[in-house]
Amino acid sequence: MRDTLPLLVDTDFPRIRRDRLDTLQLNLGYLCNIACVHCHVAAGPTRKELMDRDTMGLALQVAERHAIRTLDLTGGSPEMNPHFRWLVTEARSRDMHVMDRLNPTIMREPGYEWVGAFLAEHQVEAIASLPCYSKENVDAQRGNGVFEASISALQELNTLGYGQPGSGLALNLVYNPLGASLPPSQAALEADYKRLLADEFGIVFNALFTITNMPIKRFGAVLLAKGQYEDYMALLRDAYRAENLKNVMCRSLVSVDYQGYLYDCDFNQMLGMPLGGTEARPHLRNLLEADGPPRGISVGGHCYGCTAGQGSCCGGALDA
Numbered sequence: 001m002r003d004t005l006p007l008l009v010d011t012d013f014p015r016i017r018r019d020r021l022d023t024l025q026l027n028l029g030y031l032c033n034i035a036c037v038h039c040h041v042a043a044g045p046t047r048k049e050l051m052d053r054d055t056m057g058l059a060l061q062v063a064e065r066h067a068i069r070t071l072d073l074t075g076g077s078p079e080m081n082p083h084f085r086w087l088v089t090e091a092r093s094r095d096m097h098v099m100d101r102l103n104p105t106i107m108r109e110p111g112y113e114w115v116g117a118f119l120a121e122h123q124v125e126a127i128a129s130l131p132c133y134s135k136e137n138v139d140a141q142r143g144n145g146v147f148e149a150s151i152s153a154l155q156e157l158n159t160l161g162y163g164q165p166g167s168g169l170a171l172n173l174v175y176n177p178l179g180a181s182l183p184p185s186q187a188a189l190e191a192d193y194k195r196l197l198a199d200e201f202g203i204v205f206n207a208l209f210t211i212t213n214m215p216i217k218r219f220g221a222v223l224l225a226k227g228q229y230e231d232y233m234a235l236l237r238d239a240y241r242a243e244n245l246k247n248v249m250c251r252s253l254v255s256v257d258y259q260g261y262l263y264d265c266d267f268n269q270m271l272g273m274p275l276g277g278t279e280a281r282p283h284l285r286n287l288l289e290a291d292g293p294p295r296g297i298s299v300g301g302h303c304y305g306c307t308a309g310q311g312s313c314c315g316g317a318l319d320a
């Protein structure tokens, strides 16, 4: 797999600085029950990297030390980490808001039937990937059978109260484009998703997050292999909007890898670009001792993916 990192490091993307820290985003490991073409983590069923319980405990101490109120869990499939339930239970007992970036097909895997009920019991915000409302497109991007498994999992989440008015159980869906294009308008697509999923499958949800594909890892390699890398980068740069800079997620979040090392965001984590533009590799242990993370942020050409058009972050469009 060809790596786009050497093409991204030399950039004219503006310097940005962190201004607050309200979220710890923990990557619990690269193990996933499926292997999507666009995956910027290159996750899949054969990956062995998983966060251990000591590192999770350290993350909870750091959250307490810096009054961080939100834990954003990602992967891979976070629920496949054997300590997932321990971590969620501990964080909720500290009254932290917990978000689970859920690939809903995990709920249809043998041995993971507990996922929906567990999330509901602990009032975890579910952020479920569903890259399209069409079976053909979802299966093309994620593999055969993924659409049907996702739909039935979302129906189960609805039955548990997710997405239902007044339940307090938020169900948000994530869309990303199939290929080398920018996402359409988040508001318009959300309206389409709501109408079609309700009409066809009786599914309700709170919000749709549209996320721009990043030219890194597996998706970056696909762009290079198809000769589309330069055009995609030009698309991102041409759609640059400076007003998105104030809301890029690295200004309020620190990303933690499965070993406890720190990055400015999940994308930088995957590229191995350490937190704060430093040569050193800061770790959770350093945050436990420090007054806060460094203010500097490591930027690269991929950052244009966050500022293009309506903007993009783990919570969808920046101008929403």
Ligand code: SF4
Residues within 6 Å of the ligand: 032, 033, 034, 035, 036, 038, 039, 040, 041, 042, 043, 044, 075, 076, 077, 103, 129
């Ligand atoms: S479900 Fe998510 S983590 Fe798993 S391979 Fe697909 S994009 Fe990657």
Ligand code: SF4
Residues within 6 Å of the ligand: 248, 249, 250, 251, 264, 265, 266, 267, 268, 297, 298, 299, 300, 302, 303, 306
């Ligand atoms: S890619 Fe990461 S570092 Fe760059 S702007 Fe986006 S969130 Fe910030």
